Amino acid sequence: MSFPLLSKNSSPSTLTLVILSLTVVGFIFLTVSPINSGFLTCSRPISASSDISVSTTSHTAATHETTSSTVKPEFRLLLGILTLPELYERRHLLRNIFALQTYDQTVAQIDIRYVFCNLTDDEQRVFVALEVLRYDDIIILDCKENMNEGKTYSFLSSLPEFYGDQTYDFVMKADDDSYIILDKLVESLRDKPREDMYYGLKIPCDTKNFFPFPPFMEGMGYVLSWDLIQWISTADLPRADSIGLEDVWTGKWFNIAGKAKNRFDMAPRFYDYLGNGQKNCFRHEFIPDSILVHRLKKNYMWAETLKYFNVTSELKPSKLYHIP
Template sequence: MGFNYKTTAFAASGLAQEAMKKPSLYTSYAIAFVLLAATMTALVFFVIYPNEFRLQSMVTSRCGSRPSSSSLSSFVEPVTPEPDFRLLIGILSLPDSYERRHLVRDVYALQPGVANARIDVRFVFCNLTKEEQRVLVAMEIMLYDDIIILDCAENMDNGKTYTYFSSLPKMLDGGGRPYDYVMKADDDTYFRLQLLAESLRKLPREDMYYGLITPCLNWRARDHYMSGMGYVLSWDLVEWIATAETPRNHQVGPEDKVMGTWLREARRGKNEINMEPVMYDYLEGEPRTCYRHELVPDTVGVHMLKNNWRWATALKYFNATVGLKPSNLYHMS
């Protein structure tokens, strides 16, 4: 039964009149009751009644949820904003390349997070063929969950890239568009995620083909293509590869040139983004060219890091270990 403040006020008034006819003790009790009733009436009018809907909504919104420290200062749960874009980086690897994967995994794990972007790094290879692979790769998956195993025989230029791109729509079929961009990258390429993200953030989300155009001195040549060090396709091109006859019927050949051929023949990838000179090959004892030069501060990606020395040189140049804290547990001379 609800609280009837009108009835209470009326009853209190009647008691006050009766109190005028009774002894003083009764009068004191009556006055106290009147004051109590008046206080309750004021509470209804000025505190509970104006806010009853707001209080009810706050309780309802929190019902069934676990209290958190943030709820002490706000009754509204913070909403995680949608990222500006989502990028999948697929690094083509080999099942036995454990050491290289661990190095590359550490390189990307140590890079600071990129604001307002989702970037997923995955290692991509074909079916496992040895028992030790099944054990060791399974351990990697359990620890890092960053491996894609394609249903194909391991190869470099005999359809692996086609299988990678064409398999993604079915693999990632969860409704909606899982990524805005998909990259194919080599495991000897170092991408600096912050600069990569900034270069992608305002680019077209449709019909986009991004990378280092080859030949770089004549990128308008009819047979140009993006270097295999790492190139990006918008998601609509990935879906097209998964269903079109041109890629399915022409899989064999240098994978980066083959990709360029698919797009030219189908008149796709018209939004070409050439990232020369901030994507390039590492220079060491080789002639400098338009796509091979010294390390530069605004590098987005550097390729041909074929050994640990080259990786260490590049990582030192870009201050990858600047966050190392001093400790008595190690001596770094």
């Protein structure tokens, strides 16, 4: 837009035209400007200790008002998924699955971390560094990679040092072959006690007691209250006896010490993928009210599971792809 230049000889009509043009421009700026209309927003990642900021907009005939209020979630959950450094494809799949899920963030704040031991080669160092730069969701423990030689103890016992006192209400240890439905998990945890709490699929779940040191929560995924995490990090018992089947040994510590008195068995909502296996108390067909499905070892198992739960049902038609 251009304006006529004013000179000493400018006529009154020219001056009026300039004033009118400036008035129109000013009106457009005040009406359309994103700063004035509330379209300009600022966001930041929510840290483990922060509350959730919720913006609400109210409309009237004459005003457009935006007010902000801070909502403290009812609980905070750290979800630690134990995996291996080289399983980049699995982490990519899990990140996509979690990103597509929704849950009530006024009820829960969930921070998801992928957990493994020290890196061992240059490929891992470069590729994992890329993940950290992009997602910042990885915990690397100071240990040699293992399954049942203290990795879970290293993870649980390190958390108070990593996060400080009472940062989270709950910590969930899960396997990377577990499909976790977050909104169902949130609703299930909502009424659980915040102290001395141990939650998962209790083993043994039938009359055959073929496991040592029962009962315990199966390693597919179990939740501990923060006070139990603090106890694990300071007590002599778990420190001196951390080598063994990780889920069995976790239950063993609590059983010997008289801890975790508030126990919640989530059968049949926690279970193993059935496939061609035989049904039992921890392996059965999919159910709509599932919270966690375990032993998804192959991609076709993941595909079958995600199809059952209609994870891709909101896929929109497009000229750019053809997915029947």
